[in-house]
Amino acid sequence: MENSIRATIEAKINQKLTDEESDKLNKWFAPIQVEKSEQIVFEGKVCRTLYFVDKGLMHTFIIDKKGECNTVQFGFEGYWIGDMFSFFSGKPAIFNVEAIEPATLFAMKYSDFEKACNEIPKFESFFRILVQNGYLSSLQRIAKSFTDDAEKRYLSLIKQQPDLQQRVPQYLVASYLGIKPQSLSRIRHNLSKNKSG
Amino acid sequence: MENSIRATIEAKINQKLTDEESDKLNKWFAPIQVEKSEQIVFEGKVCRTLYFVDKGLMHTFIIDKKGECNTVQFGFEGYWIGDMFSFFSGKPAIFNVEAIEPATLFAMKYSDFEKACNEIPKFESFFRILVQNGYLSSLQRIAKSFTDDAEKRYLSLIKQQPDLQQRVPQYLVASYLGIKPQSLSRIRHNLSKNKSG
Numbered sequence: 212m213e214n215s216i217r218a219t220i221e222a223k224i225n226q227k228l229t230d231e232e233s234d235k236l237n238k239w240f241a242p243i244q245v246e247k248s249e250q251i252v253f254e255g256k257v258c259r260t261l262y263f264v265d266k267g268l269m270h271t272f273i274i275d276k277k278g279e280c281n282t283v284q285f286g287f288e289g290y291w292i293g294d295m296f297s298f299f300s301g302k303p304a305i306f307n308v309e310a311i312e313p314a315t316l317f318a319m320k321y322s323d324f325e326k327a328c329n330e331i332p333k334f335e336s337f338f339r340i341l342v343q344n345g346y347l348s349s350l351q352r353i354a355k356s357f358t359d360d361a362e363k364r365y366l367s368l369i370k371q372q373p374d375l376q377q378r379v380p381q382y383l384v385a386s387y388l389g390i391k392p393q394s395l396s397r398i399r400h401n402l403s404k405n406k407s408g
Numbered sequence: 409m410e411n412s413i414r415a416t417i418e419a420k421i422n423q424k425l426t427d428e429e430s431d432k433l434n435k436w437f438a439p440i441q442v443e444k445s446e447q448i449v450f451e452g453k454v455c456r457t458l459y460f461v462d463k464g465l466m467h468t469f470i471i472d473k474k475g476e477c478n479t480v481q482f483g484f485e486g487y488w489i490g491d492m493f494s495f496f497s498g499k500p501a502i503f504n505v506e507a508i509e510p511a512t513l514f515a516m517k518y519s520d521f522e523k524a525c526n527e528i529p530k531f532e533s534f535f536r537i538l539v540q541n542g543y544l545s546s547l548q549r550i551a552k553s554f555t556d557d558a559e560k561r562y563l564s565l566i567k568q569q570p571d572l573q574q575r576v577p578q579y580l581v582a583s584y585l586g587i588k589p590q591s592l593s594r595i596r597h598n599l600s601k602n603k604s605g
Contacts, residue, residue: 275554283550296544296551305551339536346543347493349550353480354493354502357472 216240216263216317219289220337232331239323245269245310252294252308257301259321261293262286267314268378271306272386282387285311285379287372291341292316298324311379361390362398413437413460413514416486417534429528436520442466442507449491449505454498456518458490459483464511465575468503469583479584482508482576484569488538489513495521508576558587559595 217233228236240263245251252258254273262269269286271294283306286292294304298321319327328335355364365388369375375384385395414430425433437460442448449455451470459466466483468491480503483489491501495518516524525532552561562585566572572581582592 273551273554276557281554296547299540299544305548339539342536342543343496343539346539346546347496349543349546350493351502353546353550354470357470357478360473 215265215289219263220334223340224333224337226333228331228333232333235331236327236334239327240317240319243316243318245314245316247310247313250307250309251316252297252304252306254305254307255303258294258297258304259301260318261291261295261298261321261324262308262316262318264288264290264292265315265317267310267316268312269308269314269316270311270379270383271308273306280386281389282383285372285375285387295342295345311383356389361388361394362402364388365395365398366402412462412486416460417531420537421530421534423530425528425530429530432528433524433531436524437514437516440513440515442511442513444507444510447504447506448513449494449501449503451502451504452500455491455494455501456498457515458488458492458495458518458521459505459513459515461485461487461489462512462514464507464513465509466505466511466513467508467576467580468505470503477583478586479580482569482572482584492539492542508580553586558585558591559599561585562592562595563599 217228217236220236221227242265243262245267251262251269252271264286266288268288269290269292270282271284271286271292272280272282275281284292286308292308294306294308296302296306297304301321324338328338355367359367365384368384368387381395382392385392388395390398414425414433417433418424439462440459442464448459448466449468461483463485465485466487466489467479468481468483468489469477469479472478481489483505489505491503491505493499493503494501498518521535525535552564556564562581565581565584578592579589582589585592587595
């Protein structure tokens, strides 16, 4: 486990880990390298591993009934990615996860996750906050899909992740917003016109 | 706190509460009666109370950009309802909650929730599981919105809640499924034709 993950945990729980706790956790995180476009989670297959993004960029997507790919989440540095549903339930994954950029991840298996929660209460607290925040984000996303138009959702996305436009292909951003790439081009064009006008 | 809520907690954590723990929790849940159509959570206003549905039926809804009401969750007996976002963050609610049927609820304030988590570890465990399950359900709902058509989502809804058709007005079921009431009538008509045919 690199410093990035220790720092993430400490920031979230607002407490320091001891070196002993950090060393223990270290054993349960395995570094892995993934290539660009490499897929690590497959819809329909059980995946009891969760990934911390140390470097690079991942995304979670789902194939809709028309066979089209829909991005539901981006995983930038410091994000956790995987299929939480499969991870906790042991049932087949409902999402796919693949690399948009070559990435370095830290992988944690469910059995080690359970050990970590039992042996390091601070890790359990950290994870409880992570799940709670994930839940609140998904509720906000459901709410915004009703109340905010695509332009507003695009603006909030780039505010949250300013390097999104440089790192994510436009067709994936459009898919995340649930609009056609042409509509995203129109939105971006209007925004740049208003900015310069 | 009535037996229904004690039973819900015990079933979820697979452990018994002592009478002392149950008596303690009792102090933090206030029974309230709501009339049919009475609204208890308002989008835009902070709501740091969470409700357990003991009797009756509630729903969570959101007003979309066209001014139309969209049901995002039903709260049958044994469900928890409210605005989790506002409850945990202290920010304005993103949803509305109102009664579909006259209801008896048990209300818990955030300050008492914190006391309950600190003083009764079993309650904290229960709530962690509740939030985790809520998160997984919202992920499943997002996935199904891409993969399942309205008929499939309707069938899975009535399987989960068999008395839904008797208790929830059709326009609210249609709104939950994100379709027009006429489309729901067509789905129900086709299903009954296939059943009898």
